[in-house]
Amino acid sequence: MGQASLRTDELYQGTLARSANIPVLSPAGRAGRAHGARAGLWPRLMSHRGGRLGLIIVLAYVAVAVAAPVLAPHPPGAVNLAGRLTPPAIGTGNLLGTDQLGRDILSRIMHGARVSMLVGLATVSISAAVGVGLGMVAGYYGGALGRVLARFTELLLAFPYLIFVIGAMSVMGPGFWNLVWALSFKGWVEFYRLSRALVMSEKNREYVEAARVLGRSDSVICVREILPNIVSSILVLGTLRMGNMIVMESSLSFLGLGIPPRMPAWGSMINDGRRYMLTSPWVATFPGLALALLVLGMNLLGEGLRDVLDPKMMEG
């Protein structure tokens, strides 16, 4: 496959970066960023309109998630069959209505924020850890490992993902962490490709040479020198992937493979409500809106981080 597939790879990584609005920075820019004194990431993010809004949204979600037991008017699992499918109304105690088991949708959305964000965070963290680790090794050393991984990632991309997840969930059985593993199984590929490409262009930079001349070991160079220089791109990809993972969870719920039902998760809530769309559209709509707003926040934050971390924005 040689050259040709390498090209797809490179273009893929470029596309990836672009679709995620990740700066594939000019090398000089990146090197400059690592070593130039640049104070005030925080103020700069706060002065970035989209980034600020995104951060506020995300922090608000985190706050709601953490304070859910205090904020939520009802326990999220309180089944009340007599009061099922109550429409949203002010003053009834169910501001956003109730679902097919009479549970308060607002409370479930609040508690669901924990589960859904945890799904996103856990899958992205695992994917990023595996992907960046392998990507750095493959990018730094290349060679046989790189070739094996290249074939393996190709295999993963060519294998229909849903089929894999259905299979994996059948093998492992239902469960929160099983779902996270199944989602991470392919999620790492993007992180792998991005970090491999970044490391490949980074490893010939002067500062890496300098570290080598100083006799630093490879692992120290990777972790102490290269990683800080690529971490921002990875961070941005991570924020952008989180929303995707939460949506993925809902698709798996559609196939009956989602989060265990007593855990309120937005994806499962949307899927539950799907059956009642004709008669009680609020059941699916509110969790959908909650999800959309979080994804919007995440993307704005990711984009803000990109802009703030992009040295091109510093000039002019």
Added chain:
Amino acid sequence: MSMKYRWMTAISIGLLLACTAVSLPVAGSGPSKALSVIVDTTADRSDEAQAIVEYLRDVGVSAEVRVWEWSALKERILAGGRQMYLTDWGSAYFDPFDLAVPKLKTGDRGNYSFYSNPRFDAALDAALGTIDAEARRQAYFEAQEILWADVPWVFGYSLLEIEAAQADVLDWQPSMDSRMNLHDVGLKRGDTIVVGMAADGILTLDPAAYRDRATETVIRNMFDGLVTRTVDGRVVSEIAESWSVVSDTEYVFNIRRGIKFHNGDALTADDVVFSFDRVIRDGAMGGRTSPRKGLLGPLAAVEKVDSHTVKFELSSPFPVLLQALVHVQIVPMNYVLNVGDDGFARKPVGCGPFKFVEGRLDDKVVMERFDGYYGGSSDLKPVGPARVKRAIFRMMPDPTVRVAAMKTGEVHIIQTVPAHLAASLARDRNLQVKSAEGTRVYCIEMNCARAPFDDVRVRMAMNHAVDWDTILKTIYVDGATRLATAFLPSGFGYNAELAPYTYDPSKARALLAEAGYGGR
């Protein structure tokens, strides 16, 4: 230089920890020796399972739900590794033969609860060892009483089969076994009737190569059997004009004369013998054995007596033979031999009211009226060719979309309306909604071979703990019938005197306490 990432890392880790720490609902730690169970279900019953879990918690059982994909769950159930699971099982024979036997007889195929009671097995054997109706009824009554006392399951309910049709569909009636006899149905306007099937697709068009109901629903409009069934489950003649029971193990059927297949061949005893041979003989379908073989139980041989008489020989008494024969369709021998099994499945020819036009099994199957139809069962009015010119079965797996298509008038009849949507359809003056008793038992099975459910008191407690009436009234919007045992009211030998277990949480708690599981 990592300074500026530190805050981000801190936030990320903090978020992760915060969520982890507080998000996973920990199973409530109740009294010291609480019973703790995991209730397994498939996705379609997860709502119900969550409600059940709440009821179990009410009586001090710490319960959780797991949603599984069915095949994966079944394998684990069969391995004995699960505790309590929502299952269901259909019966097509209007007799406990294909329900109680596979589900509850020791070691049988569907016995996921590992229930074993020699007395119960003996009662079933007695019911199936004779064709004497009264003796059978008594045996079944006894079996039900044993079950009622032994409570191997949390007995559940059977769902109504709710169907809907446009108002201009005439003489339409859902049948209890979810078949759809379009021969009898008329249309006020138009000559093409479209049915929205509640299936992803049907498996085949060969009457010997399937085992599922959806396929039968479609195929039964192109093929007739020796006998058929009324919507309320009575067996009446179809291709067979009459029959006689020579002995417990020998039946003789007289074939109606003048029946033609769609290709013009006359139907004779040879075709009947061939059709049955194809099902019961090993490797009769081009080296493969029909999956329907088991449906005919101890049927050993079908022999031609003369051109319009066949004799059935059984290796042991088979009281449900007539019900079983409803599900075997007659195929044209010469045609099948000519085109081969694959060719036959591609372009099937039968002697039913409709002939095959074209079909994609996961999209739609189109058939046209067979004008040479002999008229069908003389017990089912009207007799004669079908009233509509064309019938189309469309596969519409999503219930919401089926209902939407009904409302937009794209289909004339839809199967399996979700109970919560039935009311909204019934309010529509252009539509009619009807229902029939279901033939499927929904229950919660327990692993009776292992603690804690090897203790009848615990099983009994479970039966008292679940408020089925509320569940059926709300989640299933009254579209279900509560069952006292595993037997269906529509089936033969139903003991109407046994009442379903009442919802009684305090009794459930007491029983649990008695069994050593601390209640509150």
Added chain:
Amino acid sequence: MACSMVSNMVCGMVHGAGTAAATGMLLDVCDLHTVYPSARGDVRAVRGVSLAVAPREVLGVVGESGCGKSALMLSIMRLLPRPGRIVRGAVRLRGVDLLGLSSGEMRDVRGREIAMVFQDPMTTLNPAYRVGDQISESLQVHRMTPSGASISPPRNACVRSRLWQARRAREEERDYVIELMRRVGIPSPDHRHLEYPHQFSGGMQQRIMIAIALACKPRLLLADEPTTALDVTIQAQVLDLMEDINREMGTAIVIVTHDLALAGDFCDNIAVMYAGQVVEWGPAEAIMEDPLHPYTRGLLLSMPRLGSRQPLRAIPGEVPDLTSVSSGCAFAPRCQQRTDRCEAEEPPLQIASGRMLRCHAVQAEAHNRARFRGCVAR
């Protein structure tokens, strides 16, 4: 000749707009101000630049990077990237103020009257198109035939003759493109006009860019650091080419460079820019031999010269931040001759010793010298 040209320019300057056409100036930039809004405030990239270019003249605009040279060129073309904008001033081409033209009229000027070449040919040529097509595109957008006449759509011509004409026109165009490529020194242009930019070396790419710029025979060529990205030997070839073009085709050239020596060799006049302003502007020899402005002097001293044993000296200090220019002379903080007046009051652009100069300190000195010589430029 150069001397009289400068005096002409000065006239143009002094007497205002009306006389520019009369004095035969090709381009006349008058008190041009350009800003780029940014988060930290407006960057004042061009601050009251006045310049003029006579027909057939070669003017060098020299300065450190970030002094507003490119912004000046883009302002002339009215191609400042958003959100940059021209605040005030005038850019007259043969007496017509370009700033007052509609965008359609301005588009007609670009490429046809004023052409521009950029620093890095690698990124300036569109990678997706054959070079021949990129050259002829200029002709097509200006609806010009190779002979220079505008194409007017033939009236009442039958389809066939139109087709024939179109084919003729295409062939002519191709021949012209090949000829043009030959003219700028590209070997075997009859094959190479079908190739893509990446198939050429940097020098060849720069020649193609010049060919594109010359396609419509513009009167003025703006060259923004045309040789900076090239090897030294190639630089010389490209400069030779531009010199030829200037001589043979009569195209006036404004060449932007940070290389004072290059400008000295190549140009008729030189304008030295600092912090968005022209600080010294005059005949090339005069400036090279007798730089008056302290900044020009600094530039010359920091420039290595063959045979000179003088040590190189860098100009102390840094280029000022253009968002917050103080009221005084922009160069004052780095100037060794600064006075209190320099820090308080911005020096005007004035005539001194046969050139234009923006400096308080040298002003007086030059005035004295001029009186001593008894020759005041008019």
Added chain:
Amino acid sequence: MRLSRLQVKLIERIAATIPLTLAVALAAFVLMRAIPGDPVDIMMGEGASSSGEEVAALRTQLGLDEPIYRQLSGYLKGLLRGDLGYSIIRSRPVAEMIWEALPATIELAVYAMLFALALGIPVGVVSALKHNTAFDRVSTAVSFVGVSLPAFWLGIVGILVFSMTLGWMPTSGRIPYGLEPRHITGFLTLDALLTGNMPALGSALRHLCLPAVTLGLGVAAVVARVTRSSMLDVLGSDYVLFARAKGVPEPAVTIRHALRNAMIPTVTLVGLQFGSLLGGNMIVETIFGWPGLGRVVVDAIFARDYPVVQASVMVYALTFVMVNLITDLLYTVLDPKIALQ
């Protein structure tokens, strides 16, 4: 010379798909045998009791009781002969099933992609041209929301609004009976065009509308974002400035000079997304009763119909590889640098 190099490369690429496809087939085989469940048991369904011997006999007949390595070698041998096997549950050749379902899936994916491009590219371009304006902000926000709504939800809402309330679109299916064009390619719109059957074309397009939009909306959002950012890059490039300096009119600058170069990342994305459209449309197919490969394969997984799953996975992988190949070929058209490197 150049052509032959391209040809060599093409052959190389096609040859390289063979090991990948085999690896995918192997992975599918392993995955299917690893997941619990048994096709025979599912095939026997419910109803009357079937004896253990009967099930065992059927297993023997289907070769399911042979050791795994024998099953695998049999499967691979079949593959080498071009034999995809026989569906256990549906007792018909797998190749036939796939051949029947694939055109529906591809047609849906193609139209979904066309919709995504038709919406995403103009929105992306206009956002880039009107960078930082209200249009840009709104379209960006909408595209974020578009990405974050699951397709099954969109599908139901679409049916609710456009079929039930407005009555513009049919709820499901590909085309009503009686309107089908003569079968030539299996792609209904193409067949209708080839046979000049306009009513069929109209109906097929109407049926395609909702599923294609449901499937394509998320992709449209991503396409818009990628186009916007690459357009922004390109609009700031020297050659666009140079084109303006040549006096090229603004529309020509945007389309001829900027968009063409900005399309390169979009094409990469389209290639990748097309693969995921093909492989990820099971849910949309289920909702819209679309008779495509997605439903066949999900059905087959749940029924443990090993040969069908294995073959479908291979078909997916092959399509994915082919789409990548086409994408790469498209680059050589868009970016002349690649053709000769």
